[in-house]
Amino acid sequence: MEGGRLRDELKKLLGPARVSSAPQDLVTYASDMLPSTQIDKLGKALPQVLPVAVCFPEDVEEVQLLLRFCSQERVPVVPCGAGSGVCGGTVPPEGGIVLDLKRMNRVLRFAPEERVVEVEPGIIGERLEDWLNGRGFTLGHFPSSIACSTVGGYVACRSAGQYSSRYGKIEDMTVGLSVVQGDGSLIDLGILGGGHGRDPMLSVVLGSEGTLGIVTRIALRVEPLPEMVDFAGFAFVDLEDGIACMRRVMRAGIKPTVLRLYDPLDSLIAGMHTSTASGEDVHRVASRLSGLKGLLAGALTDLNEAGIAVGLLNPSILNKIAELMPARCMLIVGVQGDKATVARQWDEVRAIAQVCRGEDLGPEPGYHWFKRRYAISYKQSRIFAAGAFVDTMETACTWDNLVPMYRAVLKAMGREVFLMAHFSHAYPEGCSIYFTFAGYRPTARAAHSVYKRAWREGIEAVTRYSGTVSHHHGVGLLKRWAMSRECPGGIELFAAFKNVMDPDRVLNPGKVYNLD
Amino acid sequence: MNGTLSGARMRKELGKQLPAHRITVSDSGRFVQVEADSAQDVSFVVTYAARDQAPVFPVPAVGTIPAVDGWHIRLSLSRLSTITDFSPDSGLVCVQCGTSMDHLADWLAEKGFALGVSPEQSEHMELWEFMLSNASASFGPRFGFKRDQVLAMSAVLPDGRTFRNSVSPARSTGPDFSRPLLHAGGRFGLPLDLYLKIHALPAQRVFLTFAVKDLAAALERAWDVAAAATPEFIEVGRNRYASPGLPERFALVELWGEGKTLAVRKELVRKRFGDVATPSDVPYEVLLAFEQTYNFAPGQTRRVTLSRDSLRRITKDIVSSRGSPSRLRVRGFVEGMVGVTADCGDAEECALLPPDEAEGRASTGSSRLLESAADALDRSEVFTRIPELWRAQP
Numbered sequence: 001m002e003g004g005r006l007r008d009e010l011k012k013l014l015g016p017a018r019v020s021s022a023p024q025d026l027v028t029y030a031s032d033m034l035p036s037t038q039i040d041k042l043g044k045a046l047p048q049v050l051p052v053a054v055c056f057p058e059d060v061e062e063v064q065l066l067l068r069f070c071s072q073e074r075v076p077v078v079p080c081g082a083g084s085g086v087c088g089g090t091v092p093p094e095g096g097i098v099l100d101l102k103r104m105n106r107v108l109r110f111a112p113e114e115r116v117v118e119v120e121p122g123i124i125g126e127r128l129e130d131w132l133n134g135r136g137f138t139l140g141h142f143p144s145s146i147a148c149s150t151v152g153g154y155v156a157c158r159s160a161g162q163y164s165s166r167y168g169k170i171e172d173m174t175v176g177l178s179v180v181q182g183d184g185s186l187i188d189l190g191i192l193g194g195g196h197g198r199d200p201m202l203s204v205v206l207g208s209e210g211t212l213g214i215v216t217r218i219a220l221r222v223e224p225l226p227e228m229v230d231f232a233g234f235a236f237v238d239l240e241d242g243i244a245c246m247r248r249v250m251r252a253g254i255k256p257t258v259l260r261l262y263d264p265l266d267s268l269i270a271g272m273h274t275s276t277a278s279g280e281d282v283h284r285v286a287s288r289l290s291g292l293k294g295l296l297a298g299a300l301t302d303l304n305e306a307g308i309a310v311g312l313l314n315p316s317i318l319n320k321i322a323e324l325m326p327a328r329c330m331l332i333v334g335v336q337g338d339k340a341t342v343a344r345q346w347d348e349v350r351a352i353a354q355v356c357r358g359e360d361l362g363p364e365p366g367y368h369w370f371k372r373r374y375a376i377s378y379k380q381s382r383i384f385a386a387g388a389f390v391d392t393m394e395t396a397c398t399w400d401n402l403v404p405m406y407r408a409v410l411k412a413m414g415r416e417v418f419l420m421a422h423f424s425h426a427y428p429e430g431c432s433i434y435f436t437f438a439g440y441r442p443t444a445r446a447a448h449s450v451y452k453r454a455w456r457e458g459i460e461a462v463t464r465y466s467g468t469v470s471h472h473h474g475v476g477l478l479k480r481w482a483m484s485r486e487c488p489g490g491i492e493l494f495a496a497f498k499n500v501m502d503p504d505r506v507l508n509p510g511k512v513y514n515l516d
Numbered sequence: 517m518n519g520t521l522s523g524a525r526m527r528k529e530l531g532k533q534l535p536a537h538r539i540t541v542s543d544s545g546r547f548v549q550v551e552a553d554s555a556q557d558v559s560f561v562v563t564y565a566a567r568d569q570a571p572v573f574p575v576p577a578v579g580t581i582p583a584v585d586g587w588h589i590r591l592s593l594s595r596l597s598t599i600t601d602f603s604p605d606s607g608l609v610c611v612q613c614g615t616s617m618d619h620l621a622d623w624l625a626e627k628g629f630a631l632g633v634s635p636e637q638s639e640h641m642e643l644w645e646f647m648l649s650n651a652s653a654s655f656g657p658r659f660g661f662k663r664d665q666v667l668a669m670s671a672v673l674p675d676g677r678t679f680r681n682s683v684s685p686a687r688s689t690g691p692d693f694s695r696p697l698l699h700a701g702g703r704f705g706l707p708l709d710l711y712l713k714i715h716a717l718p719a720q721r722v723f724l725t726f727a728v729k730d731l732a733a734a735l736e737r738a739w740d741v742a743a744a745a746t747p748e749f750i751e752v753g754r755n756r757y758a759s760p761g762l763p764e765r766f767a768l769v770e771l772w773g774e775g776k777t778l779a780v781r782k783e784l785v786r787k788r789f790g791d792v793a794t795p796s797d798v799p800y801e802v803l804l805a806f807e808q809t810y811n812f813a814p815g816q817t818r819r820v821t822l823s824r825d826s827l828r829r830i831t832k833d834i835v836s837s838r839g840s841p842s843r844l845r846v847r848g849f850v851e852g853m854v855g856v857t858a859d860c861g862d863a864e865e866c867a868l869l870p871p872d873e874a875e876g877r878a879s880t881g882s883s884r885l886l887e888s889a890a891d892a893l894d895r896s897e898v899f900t901r902i903p904e905l906w907r908a909q910p
Contacts, residue, residue: 158688169686193879196823197851198661201882203695207688251607251716253658253746253773344780396684398606427685429606429667429713466668468684475689486689489671489679493693493704496893500885512690 001073003052009073010053010097013065018056018103026050029080029098034088034478035391036451038384043444047091051078051098058103060178060186060216066099067214068184071504078508079210081122081150086392087476089157089209093510099214101152107131108217116175116191118219121152137222140167143472144374155215157474158207160432162373164425165250166257166336167223169472171206176219179205179212182502191219204497209474210508211494212501226336229257230346231366234331234358239263240403242329243423243431245356247399249333250428254348258334258424260369263406264327265420266436312388312418312440319414331358332369388440389447393458396425396432397467405465406433412457413437416450425471432471459485475512483513491515521570521587523548529568530589533560549575549590555670555678555708558591562706563676565589566896573902574706576645577616578638582904593644593706599623600709608667608683609714613644613707629714632659636819636857644707647698649906650874652819652855655848656749657742658772661875663698665713671697671705674894683711696886699876702902703890718772723800724785726793727763728752732831733792734767735846739824741769742849745784748772753845754834767793768800817859820872824852833868841865 001009003021010019020026030047031037037047052075057063070077076096083090092098104120107128111117112135119128125139125146132138142161143149153159154170155177167173175197176190190199197219205212236242242261249256312318331353335345350360383390393413397405406421413419419437426432437454441447455478459469463485470479470486483490494513498505505515523541526548530539538551552558565572571588573581581590593614601610604627611620618639624630633653635646645651646662653662670680681687681694697704728734734752742750749770758764769785771778786795818841822830827846834844841858848854853875860866878886894900 158686160686160688164686171692187881187885189879189882193881195879195882196853196873196875196877198853198876199878199882200695200699200876201878201885203692204885206692208691212691247605340780344777348777394688396686398603398608398683398685400603400605401683425686429608430685432686463682466683468682468687468689470688471684471686472688479689483689486687487679487681487693489673489677490681490690490693492673492675492677492893493679493696493889494691496889497691497885499892500888 007053010055014055014062020054025054029054032083032085032090034086035389039389039444039447049093049095051092052095054098054100056100056103063180063214063216064184067180070506071183074504076509077506079214081153082148084145084148087474087478089474089476089511091477115222116219117222118217119151121150121215123151125149132222136225138225139220139222141170151218152215155206155218156209160425160472163257165259166255173220174206175221177202177205177215178217180214180216182504182507209511211511212497227338228342229334229336230342231334231370232363233361233365234353235361236329236358239329241356242331243402245353245358246426248352249349250426254345256333257336258332259426260332260422260424262330262422263420264329265322266422267330268327312438315418316415318418332366383438388438389451390438393435394432394471394473395462395467396430396471397465398430401465402431405467408461409458412461413454416454480512480514521568529564546587547590551592551595553595558672559676559678561591562672565898566675569896571901572898576905577640577642579905607714608711610709610711611643612709615643617641617646624714628717630717632665632713632715633662647707648702655850657746657850658748660850666710667713668711669694670708672708673705674898679705700886701906702899719774720778722771722782724769725796725798725800726767726789727796728765728767728793730792731765735831737789737792738849741785741788744788745781750849751845751847756842762798763796818866818869819857820869821853821855821874823873826870827854
């Protein structure tokens with residue numbers, strides 16, 4: 001259907017005020033926070049494909065109406081929450097329309113005795129958490145993007161929050177979904193459909209990134225707010241000791257609120273915020289290497305363009321220097337519960353840390369992290385403003401593959417980009433690694449090339465150790481090429497569900513698996 | 517179904533890759549039985565079956581294959597019984613699907629480990645059968661349900677291709693297809709190997725026994741106990757035929773661990789049960805022996821998984837009824853679900869228990885979607901009838 005006619009039809013369905021074709025809206029909704037689109041912008045290039053229109057439905061009936069129409073007319077539909085995803089999940093590669101769901105942001109039902117809250121998908125994570133806190137409950141989901149991401153987005157890409165070791169990922173919290181399928185029909189799953197929170201279809205829709213249906217209602221398990229949460233930091237001589245401590249804590253059945261280990265470079269940049277003698281040692285080393293530290297830290301903060309160029313044009317050298325720096329690794333631990341439980345958990349954690357040669361740094365590093373826990377999401381724009389690029393690769397694997405995989409990724413990506421990592425989202429069987437990498441090339445085209453190579457090398461290293469190519473950011477467009485390695489045979493199953501739930505293939509085309 | 521199929525033709529086609537001694541054409545029934553020796557064998561057989569539209573049934577250790585009108589393939593997975601990976605640090609073991617559950621348990625015990633759940637009966641079952649069927653398993657607050665024990669898996673799909681997911685504790689890579697694979701009874705595929713979670717046998721195992729005054733109250737308190745102390749095992753039960761001196765209503769709790777933590781958890785269990793269950797001096801072993809006197813007879817026993825709400829609804833009936841179920845045990849207390857086994861005098865008494873609400877029970881719409889997607893995947897109807905294997909199970 002021709003664009004002008006399509007817009008007219010959409011306005012008939014929703015009313016003119018809730019269909020936008022303003023150029024600034026079309027450009028904005030043509031990309032999310034996928035770094036490669038930011039690199040395009042460095043080259044002053046506008047997105048190549050724009051949506052025809054952006055629609056703002058306000059309830060499930062309107063979503064149904066739109067999908068019924070788009071399915072008949074074969075118009076691609078890309079659902080969008082806050083657009084803070086970093087994998088291109090809301091990029092419309094075939095044009096069509098973008099469905100902005102942020103007006104569907106109500107709390108629909110709260111049943112404290114059942115410990116369930118039901119919400120619409122467009123509610124911002126922070127708003128829901130505040131709402132629950134006011135009633136003595138928590139969702140327990142704290143992604144660093146909490147202020148600029150929606151619950152629908154969490155469900156779409158199987159998000160994880162910083163307290164996942166205690167509360168699990170969003171799929172562990174989701175007990176029911178209402179989903180509008182490609183043809184506009186509505187289906188209720190899990191407790192919303194009269195089944196249970198373990199309905200196997202929930203695990204099919206969760207993570208499907210809007211390719212199988214548009215989620216319009218989400219039932220989530222909530223928990224009472226803990227009596228107290230307490231944090232502390234520990235320093236380890238090397239990474240292996242720190243990881244051993246995390247593993248032992250998780251294998252012992254302790255469920256810490258937070259367990260977050262920084263690799264030596266990330267520890268240095270994060271800073272050992274402590275007044276202990278050993279902590280001062282770290283600062284002394286850092287002081288002696290202040291020029292280098294400035295260069296390294298600058299890659300993620302506010303170094304000038306020349307500094308970035310010098311450092312990031314030669315990432316191998318920079319990575320090698322970083323590797324040789326005599327820094328220890330910092331572990332942030334949080335525990336929660338009533339006073340007695342917290343005390344008991346600290347006893348257990350401290351005993352394990354001691355066995356692993358960890359030094360107790362006291363509460364300060366933990367509370368320092370807690371205060372700044374959402375800051376990272378706001379640092380990246382500075383790097384792009386300086387003409388460089390930055391991205392993150394979050395993976396996970398089993399404990400025995402963790403250090404080898406970490407080293408393999410450093411080696412593989414270190415040829416192209418400067419990188420560091422932290423280990424968080426710990427489970428009894430393994431852990432996630434969150435790599436942050438930065439690169440620079442004088443032209444957008446060259447930067448693109450380095451960026452792509454870095455990703456390819458990184459993913460290949462990850463899959464050699466049977467790790468997952470995404471722990472919580474999703475697949476989108478960025479990682480779909482890797483799905484044949486991540487999940488051989490997955491595309492056959494995906495196609496089967498797609499044929500049933502979206503036979504006209506209008507929903508978020510090209511995402512997760514490429515069926516073309 | 518393909519009307520041109522014959523035993524001779526199937527033997528010839530399958531013999532292109534498989535040795536003749538592992539292909540048997542039945543004399544009486546219309547099937548060819550194949551002993552698969554590798555994942556490649558399974559894939560080959562299923563690929564052939566899809567091409568010639570021959571239904572495939574894996575051969576169960578327990579239960580029987582339903583009557584089939586026409587030629588079909590019976591696929592024995594028993595030779596796929598190797599434990600291919602063992603990682604004590606990550607708490608994982610990779611097991612081929614034909615491994616028997618009792619062999620796996622023994623193997624792990626020798627190494628000081630155990631699965632988080634174990635079959636409550638039919639330990640001779642092979643792993644694929646245990647996972648796909650509705651065979652009951654002990655489950656408890658610490659380790660969860662039987663299908664939660666699977667971290668990663670590979671499976672053969674109805675077209676013979678292989679599915680595999682990454683060996684990772686969590687993922688954000690599209691839908692988690694291992695759930696329909698495990699929950700749909702074999703409609704989406706047959707497991708080939710599974711990465712299962714394992715747990716070190718503890719330094720100490722503590723068994724707490726309680727005499728219960730009020731069964732309904734004890735069942736309610738058990739949820740609190742489960743949430744607060746996360747026991748490895750918890751059961752609340754009743755036995756009207758208890759020997760003199762043994763409590764008719766009782767609770768059992770098993771805790772693993774050591775030192776102070778264990779002491780704290782013990783205390784938590786006692787506190788949470790409070791006055792509805794008093795510590796009993798009947799040794800756990802005696803109660804276990806007493807438990808073994810349970811003699812659930814066929815047709816008089818119901819095993820169902822129930823939600824907390826359903827349990828609450830029937831509790832009143834159970835408590836108020838004069839004699840039945842005469843023997844009852846309620847286990848699990850995981851995420852609002854329990855496993856209930858009841859020994860009833862007759863069908864009327866058994867009817868007191870509602871239908872099974874097994875873990876992963878799909879909503880109506882969900883069942884329809886699963887069915888349609890399985891049909892879309894399995895156009896040759898190779899695996900369509902596998903779920904019938906489980907219908908005969910209690």
